Amino acid sequence: MSAAPILEVRDLRKVFTTKRGFPNPQTVHVQAIDGVSFAVRPGESFGLVGESGCGKSTVGRCTLQLIPPTSGEVFYKGQSITQADRRDLNRLRQEIQIIFQDPYSSLNPRLSVARMLSEPLRVHGVCDRAEARERVRETLNDVGLPADAYWKFPHEFSGGQRQRLAIARALILNPDLIVADEPVSALDVSIQAQIILKLKDLKASRDLSFVFISHDLGIVRYFCERIAVMYLGRLVELGPVPDIFENPRHPYTQALRDSSPVPDPAKKITFRKLEGEVPSPIDPPSGCHFHPRCPKCTAICREQIPEWREIAPERYIACHHPD
Amino acid sequence: MAQPIISIRNLTTAFKLRSGWFPAVRDVSLDVERNETLCLVGESGCGKSITAMSAMGLMRTVKGCRVTGEVWFEDLDLTKLDEHAMRTIRGNRLAMIFQEPMTSLNPVLPIGQQVGEPLMFHRGMTRHEADEEAVRLLELVKIPDARRRLNQYPHQFSGGMRQRVMIAMALACGPDVLFADEPTTALDVTIQSQVLALLDEIREEHAFALVLITHDMGVVATIADRVAVMYGGEIVELAKTSVLFKSPRHPYTEALLKAIPRSDQDTKDLCAIEGQVPPIYDMPPACRFAPRCELREEICVEEHPDLRTRRGGKTHLTRCHVRNRVSRRSAA
Incomplete structure (x- = not known):
């Protein structure tokens, strides 16, 4: 590996407890993340x-400690986030920011743009009021919002503009790493492209790193350099973007790619159907989580969890029968 | 044309x-x-x-x-x-399928009744006939174990299965x-x-x-x-x-x-x-x-x-x- 990673996630696990059943609810455990490890390099978009x-x-939220993980560790520039005390965490959160999916519920409707964007500056004691005003104006300009947005409230903006506000809020503290959780999924195609281009532009001009969470393979292919594919709480494959798309080796990655519709009738997806549905994480299948739907499933897949291993340089996979 | x-x-x-x-x-x-x-x-x-x-x-x-x-x-x-x-x-x-299979199915009626309803209304079938037909329709949209699922409620179905139920209803x-x-x-x-x-x-x-x-x-x-x-x-x-x-x-x-x-x-x-x-x-x-x-x-x-x-x-x-x-x- 070239440079030291900006973010490293080691064997992250998260178990949620919930009650199920009526009239006698039973406590059940949901293994939301089951041993996830990856590293993000500086200046990289990791999908x-x-x-x-x-x-x-959940992985995205655990990396910011918005949800404390059950076990495992997260390192930011070599420093543990999971072990950090309140003060350290506060400092780290200046450098790591998050953008949420839904620009309607993630903005406080009662805060004006000016207050919303200057609040982080005040909380972290970054600068005085006059300078804060200046920085808010600059950031609004950077994300492509008009200057008169300053005194407006969220309801005065469209979905795309709200997402720009959410981006501005993430940028205001000059972070190094942004966790973007489905930042464009709620938007229409034409607006989606505007936001993606803006993020790409900001990434270059501000030297940002991204953890980019998405279900849309097209967008990930466009925006990211490396990608990890998750299935039922575990990583199944990880590698550089062109490689994974041209030559996926895990049967799930292949199925995911082949069922993503492409806007080209000549390449009609073959309806290569993946039978069945994603099982519940409350009662996941034994061995390889993917085995009930996998065309290559054998006895070993039902019994043993496949090991996470490097199959080729830069390519990681968890499968007993990779292509 | x-x-x-x-x-x-x-x-x-x-x-x-x-x-x-x-x-x-x-x-x-x-x-x-x-x-x-x-x-x-x-x-x-x-x-x-x-x-x-x-x-x-x-x-x-x-x-x-x-x-x-x-x-x-x-x-x-x-x-x-x-x-x-x-x-x-x-x-x-003319039939229609809506986007949200969660909100377009009635949560307090079993699936079988909902699929059978148009048959009783338009075709004048009896409850029993409609149930039989509903099983056939659920099999048509590839819902496994259709007969047993007839008496289940929408919340017992996954999103994909609910949309199949909607299709079955529309095709009834x-x-x-x-x-x-x-x-x-x-x-x-x-x-x-x-x-x-x-x-x-x-x-x-x-x-x-x-x-x-x-x-x-x-x-x-x-x-x-x-x-x-x-x-x-x-x-x-x-x-x-x-x-x-x-x-x-x-x-x-x-x-x-x-x-x-x-x-x-x-x-x-x-x-x-x-x-x-x-x-x-x-x-x-x-x-x-x-x-x-x-x-x-x-x-x-x-x-x-x-x-x-x-x-x-x-x-x-x-x-x-x-x-x-x-x-x-x-x-x-």
């Missing part, structure tokens, strides 16, 4: 993809 | 806002043939769902909403029918036209591909007309025979799927296709469409796409363009002054 419920958002 | 099974003529659906009536759908005309899949595609608020709901006669009871135009189904103009007559057709000869009376409003938007891609494959297969087998509403150009490419692209309440382009993707003529369609990053190849330059869709109370009077259009000329902000073919063409319609004119010159 995390998977279907709903696979735990990708 | 074969006789269309449903023919929408100059459909306009307007809503009453404080400052007057504003059309959410304006002058939409569409013919759909039996055994054909037509996709209505566009961004949110472009009027694609309202078009389908108006055709189904679901907007007529909505307060502050006015539907004009004609919807011909066989020899009937559906807009002239009273609600009683419409009820004998809706859910019977063997409809001639099926409107599917974003049927796979709430689903994951692997499940989406299963449901699309199922719809395609059943459409082939039962030879009805499928009108699929979606915002996803990938879904369009996968399943459609013809595509109608909507923008600001109007159809801006109508063409065969292969033609539309190969040589889009309307600047909006073209821009839309360039704004999608693809998963099957590297996207060199992604192009966003600047600006946003104007709200219905503030639509440009002439070409509705003009303010965002790169080809905009004077005529585009002065005169409303017609949806028409180029000279010599028959099936590829575009609503654009510039593109339709350029072609005439090059053809001459």
